[in-house]
Amino acid sequence: MASVTLTFPDGAKQQVESGTTALDVAKGISNSLAKAAVAATVNGNPVDLLAPIKQDAKITIVTKKDALGLAVLRNTGAFLLAAAVHKSFPSYNLGEGKAQEDGFFYDTDNPANGENQIAVTDLPALEKEMKAAVKDDDKIERVLMDKEELAKHFEDDPYKAALVKAQAGVQIPVHKLGDFIDFGYGPILPDTKLLKHFSLLSVAGAYWQGKSSNPMLQRIYGTAFFGADELEADAKRRADIKERDHRTIGRELDLFFVDPSVGAGLAYWMPKGATIRRTIERYIIDKEIANGYEHVYTPILANLDLYKQSGHWDHYKDDMFPPMDMGDGEMLELRPMNCPSHIQIYKHHIRSYRELPIRIAELGMMHRYEKSGALSGLQRVREMTLNDGHTFVAPDQIQDEFKKILTLMMDVYADFDINDYSFRLSYRDPKNTAKYFDDDAMWNKSQAMLKGAMDDLGLDYYEAEGEAAFYGPKLDVQTKTALGNDETLSTIQLDFMMPEKFHLTYVGDDGEEHRPVMIHRGVISTMERFIAYLTEIYKGAFPTWLSPIQCEIIPVNTDLHMDYALEIKKRLLKEGVRVEVDDRNEKMGYKIRESQTQKIPYTLVVGDEEKKDSSVSVRRYGEDKTESQDLEMFIDAIVADIKNYSRTGSAKNSKVLSALDKN
RNA sequence: GCCGUUUUAGCUCAGUAGGUAGAGCGCCACCAUGGUAAGGUGGAGGUCACCGGUUCAAAUCCGGUAAACGGCUCCA
Numbered sequence: 001m002a003s004v005t006l007t008f009p010d011g012a013k014q015q016v017e018s019g020t021t022a023l024d025v026a027k028g029i030s031n032s033l034a035k036a037a038v039a040a041t042v043n044g045n046p047v048d049l050l051a052p053i054k055q056d057a058k059i060t061i062v063t064k065k066d067a068l069g070l071a072v073l074r075n076t077g078a079f080l081l082a083a084a085v086h087k088s089f090p091s092y093n094l095g096e097g098k099a100q101e102d103g104f105f106y107d108t109d110n111p112a113n114g115e116n117q118i119a120v121t122d123l124p125a126l127e128k129e130m131k132a133a134v135k136d137d138d139k140i141e142r143v144l145m146d147k148e149e150l151a152k153h154f155e156d157d158p159y160k161a162a163l164v165k166a167q168a169g170v171q172i173p174v175h176k177l178g179d180f181i182d183f184g185y186g187p188i189l190p191d192t193k194l195l196k197h198f199s200l201l202s203v204a205g206a207y208w209q210g211k212s213s214n215p216m217l218q219r220i221y222g223t224a225f226f227g228a229d230e231l232e233a234d235a236k237r238r239a240d241i242k243e244r245d246h247r248t249i250g251r252e253l254d255l256f257f258v259d260p261s262v263g264a265g266l267a268y269w270m271p272k273g274a275t276i277r278r279t280i281e282r283y284i285i286d287k288e289i290a291n292g293y294e295h296v297y298t299p300i301l302a303n304l305d306l307y308k309q310s311g312h313w314d315h316y317k318d319d320m321f322p323p324m325d326m327g328d329g330e331m332l333e334l335r336p337m338n339c340p341s342h343i344q345i346y347k348h349h350i351r352s353y354r355e356l357p358i359r360i361a362e363l364g365m366m367h368r369y370e371k372s373g374a375l376s377g378l379q380r381v382r383e384m385t386l387n388d389g390h391t392f393v394a395p396d397q398i399q400d401e402f403k404k405i406l407t408l409m410m411d412v413y414a415d416f417d418i419n420d421y422s423f424r425l426s427y428r429d430p431k432n433t434a435k436y437f438d439d440d441a442m443w444n445k446s447q448a449m450l451k452g453a454m455d456d457l458g459l460d461y462y463e464a465e466g467e468a469a470f471y472g473p474k475l476d477v478q479t480k481t482a483l484g485n486d487e488t489l490s491t492i493q494l495d496f497m498m499p500e501k502f503h504l505t506y507v508g509d510d511g512e513e514h515r516p517v518m519i520h521r522g523v524i525s526t527m528e529r530f531i532a533y534l535t536e537i538y539k540g541a542f543p544t545w546l547s548p549i550q551c552e553i554i555p556v557n558t559d560l561h562m563d564y565a566l567e568i569k570k571r572l573l574k575e576g577v578r579v580e581v582d583d584r585n586e587k588m589g590y591k592i593r594e595s596q597t598q599k600i601p602y603t604l605v606v607g608d609e610e611k612k613d614s615s616v617s618v619r620r621y622g623e624d625k626t627e628s629q630d631l632e633m634f635i636d637a638i639v640a641d642i643k644n645y646s647r648t649g650s651a652k653n654s655k656v657l658s659a660l661d662k663n
Numbered sequence: 664g665c666c667g668u669u670u671u672a673g674c675u676c677a678g679u680a681g682g683u684a685g686a687g688c689g690c691c692a693c694c695a696u697g698g699u700a701a702g703g704u705g706g707a708g709g710u711c712a713c714c715g716g717u718u719c720a721a722a723u724c725c726g727g728u729a730a731a732c733g734g735c736u737c738c739a
């Protein structure tokens with residue numbers, strides 16, 4: 001037999017017989033490594049432990065501790081799930097399944113028309129089936145099958161048949177468990193016994209191969225870990241997510257609601273939610289004005305022609321409210337976006353190069369007819385108010401303006417203590433250019449420009465094709481919601497198209513007309529989405545400046561201490577503090593409990609002692625201890641707290657801000 | 664929009680061999696005047712999402728509609 005040379009991560013080399021498996025190699029190194037091994041990478045490609053190695057290669061043994069190790073475990077989970085479905089529902093078709101970020105999934109379909117699909121109620125039985133295999137430590141074989149033979153095996157399953165067809169090569173590695181055969185995962189464990197700690201979580205629809213024109217399969221979700229404690233921690237994390245959900249907190253704290261009988265996706269802001277929103281609106285307007293923006297108000301209704309000219313109608317017709325036919329030939333449209341409005345503001349005067357950059361901003365209300373299935377609390381609504389701004393610059397000002405906008409964003413993030421985000425450069429999809437404004441040179445130039453600006457600043461980012469706006473590429477700042485979904489918090493978009501479409505000009509120093517460039521930017525997204533996001537990151541415990549009620553005063557005795565409580569209230573109101581006195585005829589403990597469950601930052605208890613020496617007994621939200629403080633000192637402290645926004649200092653010292661500083 | 668599940672009091676939820684509804688919290692009243700997370704008693708509050716069908720009789724069975732939830736697709 002021929003031999004091959006393996007190179008290990010430390011550079012050491014070893015000659016082995018061709019066809020040796022990674023498991024053999026691991027055994028050759030040490031017993032403990034062989035025990036911990038779950039897969040290998042050969043020349044960087046993940047492979048099964050039992051895959052024969054037939055050429056010289058760099059090899060790494062993947063163990064339980066590696067991130068890839070967890071994926072291997074979860075691939076095995078998906079495989080075992082498929083086997084269980086096959087056993088319990090032999091007539092069902094199977095789609096694809098594999099590990100994903102926080103677990104695994106498998107797609108199934110009952111081909112019988114109108115019959116039941118797999119539902120959550122089936123999960124316990126499937127789980128039991130899987131556990132039986134694990135308990136017996138059933139072995140998963142890896143064998144090579146002829147493509148033809150495999151195609152024959154799956155001839156009754158249209159999805160699997162399509163997957164076989166898509167496979168390259170004549171011999172295809174498949175995994176076998178008893179008479180169940182499947183393929184197309186990454187590496188899978190040879191022994192099922194490692195899959196001790198898993199659970200099946202939910203069932204949901206998913207389009208076959210992610211295309212909405214394809215039939216819909218039932219996707220079963222599950223998760224798996226190597227350790228019981230990790231699985232438990234994961235369950236805890238999922239419970240915590242529910243507690244953070246802005247819809248739950250929104251109801252508990254009486255912030256907002258949606259009344260389906262009045263309209264899905266149309267939010268009502270209750271006084272407390274409105275207070276948070278108003279505080280943020282005032283903040284961002286002041287901040288933008290301080291950064292050179294001019295705030296405007298523009299109509300939420302406009303002649304449909306405006307959106308035809310901008311291209312929005314063409315691209316988003318289906319997601320816009322139908323136009324209102326006014327009967328005299330005029331069609332009015334609820335605006336889905338503010339850019340055309342701000343273009344009107346720009347066009348209203350002849351502009352000189354001396355004015356540039358011109359920065360127009362607005363908290364612009366807009367309406368989008370979001371698909372019913374997409375609506376979700378405040379995160380996805382049909383009427384929203386966007387923190388929108390457009391800056392009009394000369395081409396040579398782009399770089400500088402980009403940096404200014406990024407600096408503004410990071411300043412704002414520091415004030416809200418937002419730390420967990422990443423930068424995404426969103427390019428057009430090179431395989432589907434028809435979706436976009438047709439000008440290859442423009443795309444190449446502007447995408448390179450964005451990337452160049454980020455590189456100059458030395459900032460980390462990732463690139464995503466197909467995420468651009470139809471008119472240009474963008475820098476998106478991505479965050480995660482409590483549920484773990486990606487969400488764009490801020491965005492900077494380069495636009496060479498709209499100025500063209502609307503014939504925007506400015507007069508240069510040469511006296512000639514020139515075309516400006518438009519930069520669309522949003523710092524704190526929509527009021528709806530931003531407040532949903534803040535609710536989740538703060539878990540409803542809003543920092544004092546945002547808290548609807550900042551201070552709750554509880555008199556020990558409603559008769560004896562009410563006058564003192566009211567006196568304190570008056571003092572605090574004078575300082576602009578949102579304060580309330582709980583004058584209900586209830587016991588102290590009851591009121592304190594409510595003040596805590598309502599997450600009010602400061603609770604003051606006042607009785608004989610406090611009244612006597614002009615002090616207050618202060619209890620901060622979430623703390624058990626109380627502190628007696630001089631009234632004047634307390635007022636100074638709460639006022640200072642409010643002035644500090646949400647800053648803890650961590651975001652203020654961010655890498656990004658210091659990079660921006662240096663440049 | 665698609666697949667699945669769900670919809671009973673303001674909130675969280677009970678309520679199946681079909682016989683016109685319950686609990687806790689909250690709300691209101693009275694009693695208790697209390698020192699750091701729920702004091703006591705009583706009361707009000709529901710066309711059981713909506714529309715239609717089966718039945719002597721429907722919260723309960725069937726069909727449709729709407730909305731919410733979990734995803735998928737989409738997200739200017």
